[in-house]
Amino acid sequence: MSATIVTDSMPTNITxxxxxxxxxxxxxxxxxxxxxxxxxxxxxxxxxxxxxKVETIDFVPITKNGSxxxxxxxxxxxxxWHNSAxxxxxxNRINDFEEGRISTPVHLVYDDPRYWxxxxxxxxxxxQNHNVIIxxxxxxxxxxxxQLRHVDLTSSNKRRRKMPTSSDD
Numbered sequence: 058m059s060a061t062i063v064t065d066s067m068p069t070n071i072t073x074x075x076x077x078x079x080x081x082x083x084x085x086x087x088x089x090x091x092x093x094x095x096x097x098x099x100x101x102x103x104x105x106x107x108x109x110k111v112e113t114i115d116f117v118p119i120t121k122n123g124s125x126x127x128x129x130x131x132x133x134x135x136x137x138w139h140n141s142a143x144x145x146x147x148x149n150r151i152n153d154f155e156e157g158r159i160s161t162p163v164h165l166v167y168d169d170p171r172y173w174x175x176x177x178x179x180x181x182x183x184x185q186n187h188n189v190i191i192x193x194x195x196x197x198x199x200x201x202x203x204q205l206r207h208v209d210l211t212s213s214n215k216r217r218r219k220m221p222t223s224s225d226d
Contacts, residue, residue: 069138069148073178076131078119086168099133102167108144112136132178151177 076099084098092098100111115132118125138144153159155177164172 071148071151071177072135074133074135075176075178076133076173077176078128079131079173081127081129099131103133106143107139107141108147109135109139110137132180147175151175
């Protein structure tokens with residue numbers, strides 16, 4: 058099920074973008090404005106370049122042989138595409154790439170020559186409310202704690218029954 062975001066001039070089904078590789082310190086480069094973290098930097102660039110308003114960003118670290126690298130993947134969830142030349146151009150180029158009309162994916166240049174590759178997010182997991190996830194995890198922890206208490210009580214009762222009693226020899 059995909060939502061459609063409608064701009065003043067064109068609708069799009071692209072509600073989330075996938076950036077396959079971002080250096081984790083991209084936000085620390087001297088770009089004229091300090092950014093506290095990578096997420097705020099990405100949001101700033103999408104706004105500053107008049108592309109879209111970003112709702113949330115999910116990061117997935119890139120590992121090599123089980124060890125973290127200096128790169129991460131990002132899933133950028135869009136709340137509103139700007140009705141601008143840059144926003145419409147990105148939507149058009151992503152669609153053209155997906156339909157095979159162009160051979161290279163969209164490159165979003167954020168600090169020439171540095172760029173991010175933008176692709177539509179095709180992952181199955183929709184963005185979720187973090188409060189819902191936290192509440193669900195708390196329920197799971199409580200259930201596991203209850204199971205552990207039950208196992209502990211059961212094992213204590215078994216040990217008591219097996220303990221040798223003193224005999225009157």
